[in-house]
Amino acid sequence: MSDSIFRKDGTAQGVAKQRYIETLAKPDQRVINDPYAKRFVLGASLITLMGHKLSVWITQKFAPGFHEHLISRTRFIDDLVEKNAASGSEQYIILGAGYDLRAHRLELPFSLKVFEVDQPEVQVRKRSKLPKDLPNASNVSYVGVDFNRQSLTEQLLAAGFDQSKRTIITLEGVSQYISKDATASTIKELSELTNHSGSTFFISYVDESLKNDPEACFGKGYPKATKRAETIKNLSAKVGEPWVSFFNPEEIETLLSENGFALTQNKTLADLNDEYFTPVGRRIPEHHIFKLEHFVVAESNTTAT
Numbered sequence: 001m002s003d004s005i006f007r008k009d010g011t012a013q014g015v016a017k018q019r020y021i022e023t024l025a026k027p028d029q030r031v032i033n034d035p036y037a038k039r040f041v042l043g044a045s046l047i048t049l050m051g052h053k054l055s056v057w058i059t060q061k062f063a064p065g066f067h068e069h070l071i072s073r074t075r076f077i078d079d080l081v082e083k084n085a086a087s088g089s090e091q092y093i094i095l096g097a098g099y100d101l102r103a104h105r106l107e108l109p110f111s112l113k114v115f116e117v118d119q120p121e122v123q124v125r126k127r128s129k130l131p132k133d134l135p136n137a138s139n140v141s142y143v144g145v146d147f148n149r150q151s152l153t154e155q156l157l158a159a160g161f162d163q164s165k166r167t168i169i170t171l172e173g174v175s176q177y178i179s180k181d182a183t184a185s186t187i188k189e190l191s192e193l194t195n196h197s198g199s200t201f202f203i204s205y206v207d208e209s210l211k212n213d214p215e216a217c218f219g220k221g222y223p224k225a226t227k228r229a230e231t232i233k234n235l236s237a238k239v240g241e242p243w244v245s246f247f248n249p250e251e252i253e254t255l256l257s258e259n260g261f262a263l264t265q266n267k268t269l270a271d272l273n274d275e276y277f278t279p280v281g282r283r284i285p286e287h288h289i290f291k292l293e294h295f296v297v298a299e300s301n302t303t304a305t
Ligand SMILES: C[S@@+](CC[C@H](N)C(=O)[O-])C[C@H]1O[C@@H](n2cnc3c(N)ncnc32)[C@H](O)[C@@H]1O
Pocket: 008, 009, 011, 012, 015, 016, 095, 096, 097, 098, 099, 100, 117, 118, 119, 122, 145, 146, 147, 148, 149, 171, 172, 173, 174, 177, 178
């Protein structure tokens, strides 16, 4: 067995770290709140000591906008899930859930059934760190799947997934780590599994221009864009989870539409600055805008009868 401190969960820890840093901001200045993130972060005591401002400043030295990008992704999905749950979705599938605690930290209707899907090793580690008195715990089922090798359908059905109910599905920060075929087959399976149920699908993807035109992935004047693009790409490889798949917007739209999902939104941090950061006095300047990952929402073309 490897003695790495990361056991398939290095990137999940990385995202949890940014959520913890954000949670340390003053309540009227923070964009998201994740009271559980700290449990999954190595060196959390040091981050607590440094506080929000210094921790964000240090992250900026690595890549301006990196923290805000991940936080805007979390907030965008929080809003989407809350809106969908309030308007009648009865099930929520979190694909590649990692250390996402949305099922417990958002105020979701008790009737919403949540299915968390990830690699079994990551789920075991997650569950060992969760508090005993977790809100909404009885509504969450854990489904252990490797997207590159296994199919989801059987496991989701065995876990009690109901094909007739309206469902929201999120694939957050995952498509870059799995093969394009695995992303395509996951979307296909979910489209078939949720057929006629009026589902909503969220997927994030890394823009393929990162490879041939890195400057396009950042705001105007972003410092050392090409070099930074390389550093960011290598960061996850260092914890054993390299980025292997990149998409262009048309490719994603086609993939979704071939599976009965119509694209309704495609956003980056540049689009969410006004909505999330300006109101809390933290507007991100153009030369710190980080937009190499897109946040896409699609709706299934069919509705429940
Ligand atoms: C960057 S983390 C994102 C976690 C979570 N969605 C978030 O945003 O906090 C990527 C997640 O994808 C999961 N993942 C990567 N490859 C996978 C695979 N082949 N099958 C299932 N899950 C996978 C990892 O275990 C990890 O939890």
